[in-house]
Amino acid sequence: MRGQADLFLGLDETETPIQKPLTSDIEVKRSEQRRPYQLDSTYFEAAAEALEASGQYRILRRLHPRPVMTSRVAVPGEKLAIIVDTETTGLDHSQDEIIELGMVAFTYSEDGRIGDVIGTFNALREPSIPITAEITRITGITPDMVTGQTIDLDAVENFLQPAHLVIAHNARFDRPFCERLTQGFSLKAWACSHAEMSWSDFGFEGTKLAYLLSHCGWFHQGHRAVEDCHALLEVLARPLPSDAGYAMSHLLTSARKTVLRIWAEGSPFDMKDMLKKRGYRWNDGADGRPKSWFIEIPEASHEMELTFLRQEIYRRDVEPFTQQITAFERFRAAS
Template identity: 80%
Template sequence: MRGQADLFQGLDVIAPSVQKPVTSDIQLKPQGQRRAFRLDPANFEMAADSLEASGQYRILRRLLPRPVTASRIALPGGKLAVIVDTETTGLDHTRDEVIEIGMVAFSYDEDGRIGEVVGTFNALREPSVPITPEITRLTGITPDMVRGQSIDLDAVEAFIQPAHLVIAHNARFDRPFCERLIHGFSLKAWACSHAEVSWSNFGFEGSKLGYLLSQCGWFHQGHRAVEDCHALLEVLAASLPGDAGSAMSHLLISARKALLRIWAEGSPFEMKDELKKRGYRWNDGTNGRPKSWFIEIAEDAYEMELTFLRREIYRRDVEPFTQKITAFERFRSTS
């Protein structure tokens, strides 16, 4: 193996000053007197490994999308999932419009092991309303980029048709926009990698995609639809700390569980703060659902929640309207 000093030949790299002695072939000058090295591009990975091994550096590698295989068919015993991401003119799916959609289709098995990428899709769309400077700042999409562009909806329908599962990092946002584009999205089971993986339990201090990706050792060009899909795939494939398996395995466990949505209809107004504290959310009734506070809980928590409502909120026997919610209904705007 080449000596560590030999790695630093070919490219200028500035070595940071350190306060403790470094045992290596490279002699660093005191603080304020930095030494430049030439690093051969052929040795980038060896140099990165050496820096990580020192314990004084953390390396982020540029995310390179996985190659796409020729077949769109799942392997025997396997299934297909589609990661989807949308960029829009705003947050309201009833009024705002999709200006970009990106998708990555991949195979997986029942245990959450991720196989090959079998297809990608990306398209821009010119909206009927102007793209604001704020949306351009957030998405990187300018009016010039979308001028004259449209999304081939038949192609989108064909792309998602074989999928057993659709995954988004904020499915509560993306699913309503996608369903407004294509009816086929409403027929699919959905999973949310943001809400259905307990990232904090695995030592992550945040759940934004860019943060999760950096914790897995990668960086990418964020806020463009298909790039974010590739990024999410690597986050789902990464091994979690403590031999906890992959994030995909935990996402599948969550997605397979049915939830109960309990509606606290007619609850006393003065109890609204208690409901909020408990995790209830308000629905204003404009989406066809009850105008009421509601909560989604695991099936085995139903009796405890019913006791809470009867004793703390209504203070009488009630039988609240309750719905069973599976991955096919979860995150829908009108479910």
């Protein structure tokens, strides 16, 4: 049986040990005759398994995207989701622009089991504003790479049209940029694998995509749009610890919930600490929404929240402005 050392050296069992050369000329001659090691993936995987089995090492494997199934038979009841990621010139969707759009379309079942990848989309775009050195450092995208590049918006719309759900790892960032690019994105339900997943409940100590992927045992070329889409797909498809099912199943459960957004407009200034302690957030009004404290709560908690506002904050009978928020409205720029 091949010894564990052979897994790293790749030597044939028929090779005999090389004797110590008598002269430097003999050593040079033997070095010239010795064939180079030919290590293939079988050796590397066996070595990785041996290291993992020792309990002293954790191994990260390079993520290889799933193949695109262009010819397949549709499964009854399956749905279609699209993972989207953008690279942009900055953080402000009202001024900055998309410089790369990546999408991966895949099938899924009602219980969150992920099926086949059925399409991918990736395109660069030359913006009307400069790409800074900092953005190049973060994304790896240089001005030369996008010169003369455009995104075919008709192709984007056709790619989006059959999707039941759009997923992003930071939908509050990506959705406004995507909707500014083309209106097809505004017609879809959205889910956020960052904001709508309680990763800490499943033993994850971070929520960044690179961390989640490494926790699952892979690494990838991050900060390029379609590569990040493939990475998120594998995170969502991976079984969670303690038989908790698939991450995609939990994400669907969160996305399907309807919440109420209650605006505490005109609330007394000296009540701000009480509102903040209860979970209210401040909106400065710059996005067109009320300049006010607000909170998002389950529908079942509506009456309880009204009682709190009337008795503890306003100390009078009020009917605060309330919005019903579903996956179709969530994460919009002004929603």
